[in-house]
Amino acid sequence: MTTYRKPVSNTWWLESKPYFLFVIREFTSLFVAGYCLFLLLFIAKAGDSQEAYATLILSLKSPTSMVFHLISFTFILYHAITWFNLTPKIMVFHLGEERIPNALIAGAVYLSWGVVSLIISWLILGS
Amino acid sequence: MATRRTCLWKRGVKVSETFEMEIFRYYPDKDNEPFIKSYEVPFRDDWVVLDAINYIKDEIDGTLSYRWSCRMGVCGSCGMMVNSVPKLTCSAFLKDYPSRKIRVEPLQGFPVERDLIFDMDDFMNKLTEVKPYLLRKEGEEKPLEEGEYLQSPAELAHYKQYTLCINCMLCYAACPIYALDSNFVGPAAIALAQRYNLDSRDQGRNQRQEVIASHEGIWECTFVGECSVVCPKDVDPAAAIQRAKVSSTLDWFKEKMIPRSKG
């Protein structure tokens, strides 16, 4: 039997808001990976000498670096929040017949995020 | 796609308020390409989209083809794209479209046979592939006279959500991955496999893994999540797929990390 199959356009992800947001979520992972790479290279370079460390710290204060950090931060935040909100779908726990509410699981993830961030801030700023 | 128009007024029907229905039409023996035909139907507060389509069929154009049966969100046969969103047309009310105009098309991602009817063989084959029934290991089947396999309410709670699927295929229509690659086993079939995998009476997970853990299975899914959004029964197939990914990853770790005991 002859059938008709609607072709999928290359811009399918622009045709609906949820698809667009999904693609943005995937796209932001580039910033997560990119920033990890940046941090590793930064640490490697900073360890070279006292001067190298001082130059790098100074370069962090440049406008380009500020813009780079602001953009990376926004995208990484979006990435983290979207994934944290999806966590309860992946981690399903039951207490007897009752399923542990999604809000509780997501809340626990946000709480751990907050605690880890605090510890890191304390280590960096407090030392 | 050209738009053809049929007006209700010409048929002498008296209505105070109307609703415009743009319907996808395709008759492969006659039309090379599908087209959109517009119909005016009476607007009634208590009408669902399916009522309006039935009105067109009964009063305006008897050649319109589509599927439906129960009219109460149970049989899963009336799924269509309403304004590009997969919906059960027997549960989508006209009054929820204040512009008084909608476009109705067949569920996205499937080959269309005629008008709003699409070919569902692919989905049916996938359902069969995941073995959606209780499987027991060889030699572990209880003889009939020993009665049924018992299960506690807590054990039932682990998979009950996945039993609610009505095979309406809305989740497939919402999935861009399935539209791009129809080899993907897809949301409902994987959710159904999970329904049995999580059932304490079942021992067939290994048999299903061949299909589920394949590239066309869970790993094709990128967690767009729209399948769960459109699901009329809150089955949450997206979650079923992600949970299956976690279990398959754990399997892999166990296989690599824990040396198999011999004998």
Ligand code: SF4
């Ligand atoms: S999982 Fe939901 S959307 Fe998919 S076929 Fe089942 S009931 Fe329909």
Ligand code: FES
């Ligand atoms: S007609 Fe049965 S679900 Fe809509």
